[in-house]
Amino acid sequence: MKMILLLLMCFCTVAMAQTPGSSPKLVVCEGKAQGTYFIVKYLSSDTASLQTRIDSVFAVIDQSLSLYKPGSLINQFNATGEVKMDAHMRTVIDKAIYTSKATNGIFDITVKPLVYLWGFGVTKPSFKGVPPTDSIKKALSYVGYRYLKIKGDHLTTTKKGVQIDCNGIAQGYTVDVLGRFLDQLGIHDYLVDVGGELCAKGVNQMGNPWRIGIERPAPGDTTYEPIQAMVTLQDKGIATSGNYRRFFDQGRTRFAHTIDPVSGIALHSRIISVTVIAKDCFTADAFDNPLILMGVEKGLKFIAQHPAYGLEALYIYKAADGSIKEAYSPGFKDFLML
Structure with a gap:
């Protein structure tokens, strides 16, 4: 958080x-x-x-957006690259993409691989400190909000391995x-x-x-x-x-x-x-x-x-x-x- x-x-x-x-x-x-x-x-x-x-x-929103909750919709997406969104997830994803476009990608919920690489995710990396340059480059290859596609209430990704982290926006939504x-x-x-x-x-x-x-x-x-x-x-x-x-x-x-x-x-x-x-x-x-x-x-x-x-x-x-x-x-x- x-x-x-x-x-x-x-x-x-x-x-x-x-x-x-x-x-x-x-x-x-x-x-x-x-x-x-x-x-x-x-x-x-x-x-x-x-x-x-x-x-x-809180319980309903966590079932949608919590990375800590097994089986949540966001974890389903991160595991498979697709998910049928509920109203909470759809609202947050729409806002995230809007903000990404408004900031030219400085805000991007597909940043999850980098968050975990730097040691700030749910699970910790095997090493501490600044990650190797090649590891950062590899993680960056999976980052890009344009890889996300919405059709109806379904969220999919056009690149296998893309994952999302909504912690930078979900608390404000919950409030x-x-x-x-x-x-x-x-x-x-x-x-x-x-x-x-x-x-x-x-x-x-x-x-x-x-x-x-x-x-x-x-x-x-x-x-x-x-x-x-x-x-x-x-x-x-x-x-x-x-x-x-x-x-x-x-x-x-x-x-x-x-x-x-x-x-x-x-x-x-x-x-x-x-x-x-x-x-x-x-x-x-x-x-x-x-x-x-x-x-x-x-x-x-x-x-x-x-x-x-x-x-x-x-x-x-x-x-x-x-x-x-x-x-x-x-x-x-x-x-x-x-």
């Missing part, structure tokens, strides 16, 4: 809402799913737990599915967090937009500094990709789990993280990996040149002197609590 730099800045208990004349309470459901944690917070006058129903949502689930129950004030990928709607128990803190690593990358920035989130999604939770160091270079599907090389730039805000978490999650691979200058230029995607981003990176710097798109400032 992707590393996350976000902390929820609201109470983790059931508390009375502060809106005069109302009775809704803050209800919290939390647990483990998709290899990480989840927290769902919402305001409701009915405090009966939705835990079981939320767990069921939005849970949000729609709450909408259908008539719940309109909520915050959904799956491993740090979030969507927010309405207000918190104080009647204010949901507040989220963004933290940054200390210069030594072993501890965390205090909250670096606070953002307000209302009817938006937010996702973060970074380089200091899943990585390995070789020499003086840090290689993170985000793999460039064009070069086949793991992220090893000075960028620590990029936090992306979009109209929904699905979109934010889809673009955070390509934006971190683009780098600060190209990433911010991409956002400016493609306003239709509705993206705003905050980069945290190390300058040449080792100091930690920040850069963000103009619209991101509107979410910052200064």
Whole structure:
């Protein structure tokens, strides 16, 4: 799963809402799913737990998209090169291909052979460190979203051995599915967090937009500094990709789990993280990996040149002197609590 730099800045208990004349309470459901944690917070006058129903949502999506679940649809495809998709898988595959085209292949779910080669997959390689050049070249020969073909509800590949990994987008999709689930129950004030990928709607128990803190690593990358920035989130999604939770160091270079599907090389730039805000978490999650691979200058230029995607981003990176710097798109400032 992707590393996350976000902390929820609201109470983790059931508390009375502060809106005069109302009775809704803050209800919290939390647990483990998709290899990480989840927290769902919402305001409701009915405090009966939705835990079981939320767990069921995760179970259905995992049966479609989890690489950890034997027999899942994604594992069926990776084993045979074809699968009949359900609605969840079809939606995610469509979004993945759309994002691949939008980023000229910098986002590509067929990156799975490279992810495993670099040691960031479900199973670990027999060696540790930077893979041999010939191994990277071989893995790259199976990477390319254009090898994927959709006909009706069937997904196939035109090249034997092509496999997919949706971990770079599935959590954001799951967040939005849970949000729609709450909408259908008539719940309109909520915050959904799956491993740090979030969507927010309405207000918190104080009647204010949901507040989220963004933290940054200390210069030594072993501890965390205090909250670096606070953002307000209302009817938006937010996702973060970074380089200091899943990585390995070789020499003086840090290689993170985000793999460039064009070069086949793991992220090893000075960028620590990029936090992306979009109209929904699905979109934010889809673009955070390509934006971190683009780098600060190209990433911010991409956002400016493609306003239709509705993206705003905050980069945290190390300058040449080792100091930690920040850069963000103009619209991101509107979410910052200064």
